[in-house]
Amino acid sequence: MHFASDNAGPVAPEIMDALIRANDGHAMAYGTDHLTQALESRLRELFEAPEARVFLLTTGTATNVLALATLTDPWQSVFCHRDAHIEVSECNAPEFYTGGAKLIGVDGPTGKIDPGALRSAMASLSDQASPDTRCGTVSLTQVTDLGGVYTLDHIRAVTDIAREFGVPAHMDGARFANALVELDCSPAGMTWQAGIDALSFGGTKNGLMSAEAVIFFNPAHAYEFEHRRRRGAHLSSKQRYIAAQYLAYLDDGLWLDLARRANRAAARLEAGLKGLAGVTLVHPREANMLFTELARPIHARLRDAGAVYYASKASRDDYVAARLVTNWATTDADVDAFLAIVRSEG
């Protein structure tokens, strides 16, 4: 009953097979191998962006901070949701990589930036007496860190403001696929066609083994990225293994199937938790994360039974806040076992 993180799940079997197949003889290192080159072509095709630049990495944080560092000056401020991963969970890596750019967190429901609050914050920074303060990149997370999925209109509302202030827009897509299958739109539609300039295209949370990518839709935005990657100690020598995974991931819609499975498991979990005594669903499920509050006895039963999830302070003392995350490998049996314990008596 692993609901702590989608990072806890195994690698999908098709992906492991791809790794085995790629492990054939020698290949050029440092990204000059043919698989890495094939992947860039494939992603350009998938995102309908024939000039896009693609760079492979091994952690989602690296994709975020290297993209931000490439797009943002050290004396600028990056705007994001106040609960964004880059603001709350990256141990000041964004500040480190950008050379000290400030992160300004903005409010909004379910982790989605409120456009009015964003414009207000950016205008406030621009209005300041000192001529040296500067607005920088706007970064939004899709799926958000509170499990929310932006509609296309909402993405455009945010990126329109970035454009209004003359700054680029970045999307942290650690759970990109989980959002895409909910919106049922194209990858281009959810990114550059909605105003996104650079995308952290996550893989690790959706069945890959430490595989992540950054995509710059306009090659001009990728200026000096390779230097920053190497200087950040993030240039993998055996990149063919990252590329091989992504090629299998994108083959035959596997990536969308994996995401659908994760989302369905979360939907099943939500359906089972609805209306149960001692369980509050903080907001409706939108992708593969549920934010709940559980009465302490329930929490204790679950822990005793070996259920794993992140717990923190709830809004009421006799409850515990529990974040439940499903991944492609979460089975109906996993979900049902969890529900059984919730329903059972102490």
Added chain:
Amino acid sequence: MHFASDNAGPVAPEIMDALIRANDGHAMAYGTDHLTQALESRLRELFEAPEARVFLLTTGTATNVLALATLTDPWQSVFCHRDAHIEVSECNAPEFYTGGAKLIGVDGPTGKIDPGALRSAMASLSDQASPDTRCGTVSLTQVTDLGGVYTLDHIRAVTDIAREFGVPAHMDGARFANALVELDCSPAGMTWQAGIDALSFGGTKNGLMSAEAVIFFNPAHAYEFEHRRRRGAHLSSKQRYIAAQYLAYLDDGLWLDLARRANRAAARLEAGLKGLAGVTLVHPREANMLFTELARPIHARLRDAGAVYYASKASRDDYVAARLVTNWATTDADVDAFLAIVRSEG
């Protein structure tokens, strides 16, 4: 005929099997899984250092710069060989991670730091009028970037000087195993018993898939390493896959067998090149790298035949400097094919 880099080689079959076995169900992420914990125990046992701290990463450069950042203050200078990887091939990552520590390159044959030159450089820095300059970590590479293998006495001579100036000693062991099998000593003997405080214990060049580790023999030296790793965007979530590789690597001496195979292939290559017309061996083979100079017609023939290696300016205009690196998967057939072309007529 791949002789460009030991990074170009495939992952060893035993390692791939370990990855498949590790891909079983869920596991805690971010290094709290049982495989990562088992690996730390195994390495403590292997290095006879019961209190050692072990941290997993995915690039060799990351192991170097995070170790240096943990050991070195921003206003200090790191001492290394002038051809060291950290000085020449890391795109200023050491300066970035340490917050601006200077790297001072010292001379020595075959990439091995000359103790007299080191003491001279460190004394010179200490003597300077300004009280703010400071000596920092001494870093040596084993196997060196020019293919050399330090004897244990030589390692001690260097670390003795570090101790004399009150600074720690780091070993960049990207090719650790390739040196160990030549010296036929214990891992402890080649590291902390010879005065090394922190080791970049490489795996990727010797058959692993993007797996690297940092070992601090004295836990006090690891102070704040985890913060620096996370802030550097180098915390892998699915660490069980790195750990699983290393556990198989260290099982039954596989890591030493892989290194012996690479070194033997280089020895076979050297034996075949000795005395050939148009070929100069710059210095004798010590591990798995050969530095040669090839007459231009030979170089042309090799390129035409698809041989891959790094070429640069030689000491004479009609020659090309060629670095030939073997890895665990280099076969006798690979070597013999290369030699045949060298020997053949235009």
Added chain:
Amino acid sequence: MHFASDNAGPVAPEIMDALIRANDGHAMAYGTDHLTQALESRLRELFEAPEARVFLLTTGTATNVLALATLTDPWQSVFCHRDAHIEVSECNAPEFYTGGAKLIGVDGPTGKIDPGALRSAMASLSDQASPDTRCGTVSLTQVTDLGGVYTLDHIRAVTDIAREFGVPAHMDGARFANALVELDCSPAGMTWQAGIDALSFGGTKNGLMSAEAVIFFNPAHAYEFEHRRRRGAHLSSKQRYIAAQYLAYLDDGLWLDLARRANRAAARLEAGLKGLAGVTLVHPREANMLFTELARPIHARLRDAGAVYYASKASRDDYVAARLVTNWATTDADVDAFLAIVRSEG
């Protein structure tokens, strides 16, 4: 009619005389001169802190960021008021000098940190699931950037929270004297006796010529400050001139007289503005800054007459927000001239 900044005022005549006197022959450079040493003794005596360490600089921002860098780790967060100078007016210098520490702005009236909001923010950071986030230094500004003066009890309430979370407390005292004369307490009482560990002891805004100081009450907190200062390019060679100014500043209570003059000018201005049509006093004067809103016609008259002050968006469209700052050299005539224009008809 200069009310833009206390930085716009001239240097006090006693200070200029001290510079002339200090300009006598040669003196050791880089702070080893006898005036700098005399000043450290004098400040230890004034602050009743016999072990305090004192460092001289030339900008207030430098005192803040070097103190913060010395007290804070790169992976920590600094807590301050959301309108604090370090957060809003230092062009990310704090992030630069600390190596990427995050600044977390907290609410409170008139620029004074609300203790409850501070505890809440610090607890929230400490509670987060990720073990790598860390609370760092708490920094408060006295006089605040919105003209407020903390009572001693309020300072203690804030520093108590810092202590509760095991972090140091810093005071940005760019307008230290302007607050001290309002509280009528001792320098020790307003700093270390109220829990402050490090003080940016401002001089430039109160009659000095680019003279600033950092005081660490506990010498242990000053660890490595000199290296950071030099590395920040902030080590002045001719420090005797900074020291000479401060010695005259502290002689015979000159510094308190200068501050009283500035505060009285602001009081006179406030008294004159009270109740005037088209003028709103946003909050009562506490030191030497007034925050007002002026009807646009009044603003236009003042500008036409050559009055200088920072203007920005007010809460109502037909008004302008005007910040009026007095300094030691602001005369009754300056104030009365301003008032006359405000009162006059277009």
Added chain:
Amino acid sequence: MHFASDNAGPVAPEIMDALIRANDGHAMAYGTDHLTQALESRLRELFEAPEARVFLLTTGTATNVLALATLTDPWQSVFCHRDAHIEVSECNAPEFYTGGAKLIGVDGPTGKIDPGALRSAMASLSDQASPDTRCGTVSLTQVTDLGGVYTLDHIRAVTDIAREFGVPAHMDGARFANALVELDCSPAGMTWQAGIDALSFGGTKNGLMSAEAVIFFNPAHAYEFEHRRRRGAHLSSKQRYIAAQYLAYLDDGLWLDLARRANRAAARLEAGLKGLAGVTLVHPREANMLFTELARPIHARLRDAGAVYYASKASRDDYVAARLVTNWATTDADVDAFLAIVRSEG
């Protein structure tokens, strides 16, 4: 008998008078005052560079590192003489401000970069296999840190190489005037007409009180300088006092007179030391610095008599290396007193 540093000298009387005159009433802060603007015009005229950008600072190190940071990318290497101030005496400030650019020291006599050695070092970096290494700014010091004065031809030889590799050229002119009076050429002739793109135009060592300037001859090179200055905590609020000093400095050739006085004092000293027993002149005087070796008994006598200079290890055990620096205020009496002690018997 102060010969330790030209920073130890007093401020010239004409400069002190200028400070007193500038201390009149209020002025706009942060460089928007009319004196700062007048100075930029004056320097454009003096350097025959009508589009030059001028920025005022208070330390020489700040002028160097802010100029280098503006001209150099973090993944580049700066080339300088191995004894350059930026390499040896700035506590890694260049690495800090550039975000980790490496400094590569090159040889040459008397602190002057040898063009052949420079081309060799830059070509070597460009030739390296890794495509990510990059040559960056070339920085030369005039007067060098070993007291040498580049001829115009030598400056051009160095800047020609910078141009060949497509990088800018910076001049650290902490002692600019001391060189100019020796070459008897125009300021333009010694800088942009000889290929220099940015100049650290020193003042503190030649009679000013903590006044320094950076001049970019091509305004495009000054891109983002103001942000970097503010972010470095180097924006002085009361800039009129820096500007006022420079205006007086440049008035009526005062700056050249001050430099000539310093150089003449050094010439007098050299003449007196020539041929004395127990004294070796390491190389002939070129500006205002002498590098000598003194027999230990002479050194002891001088110290006992209160002479002040930097002493370090000499080439022979029974001697001490002594650096003797004169400044505008060094009198014939100072020099003669020193010589008398050297000549006297123990």
